[in-house]
Amino acid sequence: MVINTKENTSPTSKMNTLTSILTDMGSVIVAYSGGADSAFLAATANNILGKNALSVTAKSPSLAPSELSEAVDLAKRLGLNHKIIETQEVNRKDYAANNPDRCYFCKDELYTHLSKYAESEGFNAIINGTNSDDLGDFRPGLKAADQYGVRSPLVEANLTKSEIRQLSKGLDLPTWDKPAQACLSSRIPYGTMVTVKALEQIAAAESILREIGIRQGRVRHHETIARIEVDPSDFDKITNDESRDLITKRFMEIGYSYITLDLKGFRSGSLNEVLNTKTSKTSKEN
Numbered sequence: 001m002v003i004n005t006k007e008n009t010s011p012t013s014k015m016n017t018l019t020s021i022l023t024d025m026g027s028v029i030v031a032y033s034g035g036a037d038s039a040f041l042a043a044t045a046n047n048i049l050g051k052n053a054l055s056v057t058a059k060s061p062s063l064a065p066s067e068l069s070e071a072v073d074l075a076k077r078l079g080l081n082h083k084i085i086e087t088q089e090v091n092r093k094d095y096a097a098n099n100p101d102r103c104y105f106c107k108d109e110l111y112t113h114l115s116k117y118a119e120s121e122g123f124n125a126i127i128n129g130t131n132s133d134d135l136g137d138f139r140p141g142l143k144a145a146d147q148y149g150v151r152s153p154l155v156e157a158n159l160t161k162s163e164i165r166q167l168s169k170g171l172d173l174p175t176w177d178k179p180a181q182a183c184l185s186s187r188i189p190y191g192t193m194v195t196v197k198a199l200e201q202i203a204a205a206e207s208i209l210r211e212i213g214i215r216q217g218r219v220r221h222h223e224t225i226a227r228i229e230v231d232p233s234d235f236d237k238i239t240n241d242e243s244r245d246l247i248t249k250r251f252m253e254i255g256y257s258y259i260t261l262d263l264k265g266f267r268s269g270s271l272n273e274v275l276n277t278k279t280s281k282t283s284k285e286n
Contacts, residue, residue: 011163018157019048025125027052029118031110031150032082033063034071037129037161039175040168041154045127046080054123055080058087058110061199062183066207074174085113095185096194100140102185107144115148126150133161179216180268187221189271197255204254212243216266224257229266 022028022045032042032055045053057071068084075082087109089095095105114126128145130152135142145152154164168176184199198221205219205226214234220227228247230238237243238261251259267273 009158011159011167014157014159014163015044015167018044018153018159021153021156022048022053025049025127025151025153027122027124028054029114029123029126030055031114031126031128032057032071032075032080033129034067034074034175035129035181036168036175036178037131037154037164039071039074039129039173039178040164040171041127041129042075042080043078043168043171043173046078051081052123053081054121055082056114056117057082057084058113059084060087061090061196062106062185062194064181064184064203064206066203066210067181078173085117087113090194090196090199098185098188098190098192098194100138100190102140102190102194103183104140104144106183106185107141108147111144111148111150114150127153130155131161131164132158182268186271187218189220189222192221192223201255205251205256208247208250212246213237218266220262220271224255226251226256226259227262228260229262229264232265235261235265 027049028045030038030042030045030053032038034057038055042053042055046055055075057068057075059068072082072084074080087106089106089109092105092109095102095109111126117123118126126148128150130139130142130145131154135155144150159167165176184202185194187202188194188198202219202221206217209217209219209228209230214230214237217228217230217234220229228238238247248259
């Protein structure tokens with residue numbers, strides 16, 4: 001992987017680098033979820049390669065139905081060459097066990113499908129929307145990408161999340177300010193089994209939050225307890241009498257017995273905090 005490491009390189013210059021990278025690939029399958037990064041990559045690949053760029057979305061219980069719908073609608077709007085496949089990671093014991101490396105098995109499932117399709121249809125490369133900022137996060141899925149030879153053109157062009165949003169806005173992509181949406185399984189604490197029922201509960205609960213105007217939020221699933229994470233500036237949207245009554249009623253209807261608001265507010269990957277705590281304790285003990 002060749003990465004552009006020049007400091008203070010402008011987003012426009014990085015966009016030119018990305019264009020060259022994609023042009024050299026000739027034909028690609030884009031792992032497209034509809035999020036800000038993959039939408040930008042899919043749109044750019046489509047602009048450069050046309051029908052030689054195929055955007056593929058994986059449909060599974062771990063993807064919220066609303067996210068799938070938005071991905072399909074955007075693909076139509078952009079005129080993408082788009083395909084939906086079904087993946088069965090939830091049926092894999094290694095994935096359902098929900099250990100910290102769960103994401104690896106999800107990506108292994110996805111890239112197995114994409115690799116077979118790329119080989120049968122003659123695509124030169126599989127690419128994903130990983131950006132430069134992602135490299136510092138805990139992301140076991142990156143290991144699967146390496147094993148399958150999946151490339152990350154946004155990393156190769158040294159594009160950051162903020163630059164991708166800036167360039168997306170310039171391309172008039174509606175995803176330029178779309179909040180990050182990790183898979184639904186990320187709402188379940190490590191060690192708690194991932195089930196289709198739990199994923200459906202989470203999707204329904206987060207849909208309720210969007211109904212009352214929450215753009216960035218998570219419902220962490222602790223079996224019978226729903227722990228709501230939203231930005232502190234949105235606390236009033238949750239705690240006013242009307243919303244509190246609605247959330248309580250609807251959440252209990254979908255199976256939660258207790259509904260709580262996390263006073264720390266929204267944190268991306270908050271369930272990884274327990275891993276960081278354990279690592280810190282181990283380091284101190286050693």
